[in-house]
Amino acid sequence: MASVESSMEFTSSLTVSSHLPPPRTRIFKIIVIGDSGVGKTCLTYRFCAGKFPEKTEATIGVDFREKLIEIDGETIKVQLWDTAGQERFRKSMVQHYYRNVHAVVFVYDVTSAASFRSLPTWIEECKQHALGQEVPRILVGNKCDLQNSVQVGTDLAQQFADAHSMPLFETSAKNPSSDGRGVSIRGSSDHVEAIFMTVAHKLKSQKPLILSQLPRGDTVTLIRGRDEGEEKVSWTCSC
Numbered sequence: 087m088a089s090v091e092s093s094m095e096f097t098s099s100l101t102v103s104s105h106l107p108p109p110r111t112r113i114f115k116i117i118v119i120g121d122s123g124v125g126k127t128c129l130t131y132r133f134c135a136g137k138f139p140e141k142t143e144a145t146i147g148v149d150f151r152e153k154l155i156e157i158d159g160e161t162i163k164v165q166l167w168d169t170a171g172q173e174r175f176r177k178s179m180v181q182h183y184y185r186n187v188h189a190v191v192f193v194y195d196v197t198s199a200a201s202f203r204s205l206p207t208w209i210e211e212c213k214q215h216a217l218g219q220e221v222p223r224i225l226v227g228n229k230c231d232l233q234n235s236v237q238v239g240t241d242l243a244q245q246f247a248d249a250h251s252m253p254l255f256e257t258s259a260k261n262p263s264s265d266g267r268g269v270s271i272r273g274s275s276d277h278v279e280a281i282f283m284t285v286a287h288k289l290k291s292q293k294p295l296i297l298s299q300l301p302r303g304d305t306v307t308l309i310r311g312r313d314e315g316e317e318k319v320s321w322t323c324s325c
C-alpha cells in the first residue's frame with residue numbers, strides 16, 4: 087500500500103513541466119451511490135477512462151477515480167467515489183465516503199424497478215450523514231441501451247426527480263448515444279461525459295476539497311485513466 091507522500095508524487099506527475107511547481111488544482115469530491123449492479127463502476131470508468139470496462143466485479147468498499155477537466159480556463163480535479171452497492175461490501179466504509187462531499191450522483195438502472203424503488207433509501211442515508219439540499223445532487227438512469235427491457239419510464243423518473251429537486255439524466259455507460267446502429271436511444275439519452283461536466287460546472291463556484299483535508303485514516307483506491315489502460319494505487323491518508 088502506498089503512503090500519502092507517494093500518492094502526492096503520483097498526482098504531481100500529471101504536470102507538464104518538471105521545472106515549475108504544479109499549479110494549485112482545486113479538487114472536488116463526488117460520490118456515486120445506488121443499488122448493486124446499476125452501473126456505478128461502469129459510469130465512473132466511462133467518464134475517467136473514456137470507455138466501457140470490459141469486465142467489472144462488485145465494488146468492495148469504494149473505488150476512487152479522478153480526472154482533470156478544464157472549465158472556463160481553469161483546470162479542476164474531479165474525484166469520483168464509486169461506492170459499493172452491496173450492504174456487506176459497504177458498511178465499514180459508509181462514514182468515510184460521506185465526509186467532505188461536494189456533490190452526489192444517485193444511480194438507478196432503467197431496466198430494474200427495484201433499483202428505482204431503492205432511491206428513497208439512498209436519499210435518506212445522505213440525509214442521515216448531514217448532506218443537505220445545498221449539496222448538488224443529480225439522478226441518473228443508466229442502461230438506456232437496453233431499450234426492450236425498460237421498467238422505469240422517463241415520466242415516472244422525472245416526477246421523482248422533480249419531487250426531490252434533482253435534475254434527471256438518462257444514459258448508458260455502455261453506449262451513451264446510440265444503440266450501435268446509429269439510432270438515438272430513448273430520444274434524448276445523455277452522454278456520460280456531459281452529465282459529469284454538468285456537475286462540475288455546478289461545483290466550480292464552491293469551496294474545493296484540498297488533498298490535505300482528506301479524512302485521517304481513509305483508505306482509497308486511486309485509479310487514473312490512461313490511453314493504454316489505467317493505473318491503480320491504494321493508499322491510506324494519515325494527515
Ligand SMILES: Nc1nc2c(ncn2[C@@H]2O[C@H](COP(=O)(O)OP(=O)(O)OP(=O)(O)O)[C@@H](O)[C@H]2O)c(=O)[nH]1
Pocket residue numbers: 120121122123124125126127128129142143144145146169170171172228229230231232257258259260261
Ligand atoms: N447494457 C448495459 N450494461 C451495463 C451498463 N452499465 C453497466 N452495465 C453492466 O451492469 C453490470 C453491473 O455494472 P457495475 O458498474 O459493476 O455495477 P455497480 O453499480 O458498480 O455494482 P456494485 O459495485 O456491486 O455496487 C455489469 O455487468 C455491467 O457490464 C449499461 O449502460 N448498459
Ligand SMILES: [Mg+2]
Pocket residue numbers: 126127128143144145168169170171
Ligand atoms: Mg461497482
